Amino acid sequence: MADGTTRGKRRLARFVRELQEKSGLTPEEIAKRIRVSRPTVTRLLAGTHLARWPSLSVILDVLEATPEQKTFLLQMWEVADVDNATVEYAAALPIKYRRFRMDELEAYRERTLDVTHVPGMLQTPAYAEAIAHASHRLIVGDGWDRTAAAERSTRRQLLDREEPFEFHALVDEAALRRLVGGSEVMREQLDFLVESAARPNITVQVLPFGVGAYGPQPTALLLLLDFPEEDAPCAAYTEEISGLAMLEEQHEVEPLDGVWRDAAAVALPPAESVDFIKAVRSTLGDR
Structure with missing residues (x-):
């Protein structure tokens, strides 16, 4: 999992949660379908960790994201994956x-x-x-x-x-x-x-x-x-x-x-x- 920016992860999570809630699938069901660990899904949805793009892409497929939504979320993921929040000390x-x-x-x-x-x-x-x-x-x-x-x-x-x-x-x-x-x-x-x-x-x-x-x-x-x-x-x-x-x-x-x-x-x-x-x-x- 990537670290990413704190707020970028939370922002991405809000959009993925909307798709998850619409799908009616639980994190356990998503993880089982795509054979990833449950923490990968739950942490992504909580906005505490940033899944690698291949894992996120598969999760979005399971959640039936449209091509336009996937493109939008990929752009959001790229922003979140860049740690531009360097804090001294x-x-x-x-x-x-x-x-x-x-x-x-x-x-x-x-x-x-x-x-x-x-x-x-x-x-x-x-x-x-x-x-x-x-x-x-x-x-x-x-x-x-x-x-x-x-x-x-x-x-x-x-x-x-x-x-x-x-x-x-x-x-x-x-x-x-x-x-x-x-x-x-x-x-x-x-x-x-x-x-x-x-x-x-x-x-x-x-x-x-x-x-x-x-x-x-x-x-x-x-x-x-x-x-x-x-x-x-x-x-x-x-x-x-x-x-x-x-x-x-x-x-x-x-x-x-x-x-x-x-x-x-x-x-x-x-x-x-x-x-x-x-x-x-x-x-x-x-x-």
């Missing part, structure tokens, strides 16, 4: 976060709602290191606090790529006032946040305490990725104690997309948000 990343990073590379827009911290894409190295150090009990291996700082810097390269990449962050006032790493680190972080907000592909909106409750808040972090393909659904990620949980089914994603939009509607406009960040920064004094 991948070996050191927690597995759930690594999956998000691979998806992020294929998105054209990212929207975040951060209740407790400055969004990862806009974190300074010192700020990222302080957060990683505080989370050390949940991290396997040594040195992640130092790696996290470097990883944040390489992640921001997305904002500079030729293909447009939009980043829209909703940041709670609590995240601006929490002294992560101490006053010096926060001064640098808030200055960088103001600097980042001036970029044309970055939008930052603040949710001040004065707005009160802004819709259901089931998580301290919400990430939404939008992809360029018309058939590709938005992917949502929420924070759990053990890492990011990924959601892609529409009945799960749509409410979270609504949560983000409701919060954006009550957040301060971008220009007022920058002024608000500067005001919080002024309370920390000079270097």
Whole structure:
């Protein structure tokens, strides 16, 4: 089985599952008819592994795919089989976060709602290191606090790529006032946040305490990725104690997309948000 891209495998699986459900065949029946292992079929349908094209072609024949469908799915398979989601420091990343990073590379827009911290894409190295150090009990291996700082810097390269990449962050006032790493680190972080907000592909909106409750808040972090393909659904990620949980089914994603939009509607406009960040920064004094 090929590794393929994470999202490419899931996208291919959605189309194959549609054919499988229409056929009425179970994975066991498909595997028996074409003499492949049952895991080959179940993993293909789950989007966790990418079957080799000869095996997939035979599976599609059993599912009575039309020539046009086979051509379309072959093109999709070729895209999924190319690992174009190279992530620096991948070996050191927690597995759930690594999956998000691979998806992020294929998105054209990212929207975040951060209740407790400055969004990862806009974190300074010192700020990222302080957060990683505080989370050390949940991290396997040594040195992640130092790696996290470097990883944040390489992640921001997305904002500079030729293909447009939009980043829209909703940041709670609590995240601006929490002294992560101490006053010096926060001064640098808030200055960088103001600097980042001036970029044309970055939008930052603040949710001040004065707005009160802004819709259901089931998580301290919400990430939404939008992809360029018309058939590709938005992917949502929420924070759990053990890492990011990924959601892609529409009945799960749509409410979270609504949560983000409701919060954006009550957040301060971008220009007022920058002024608000500067005001919080002024309370920390000079270097």
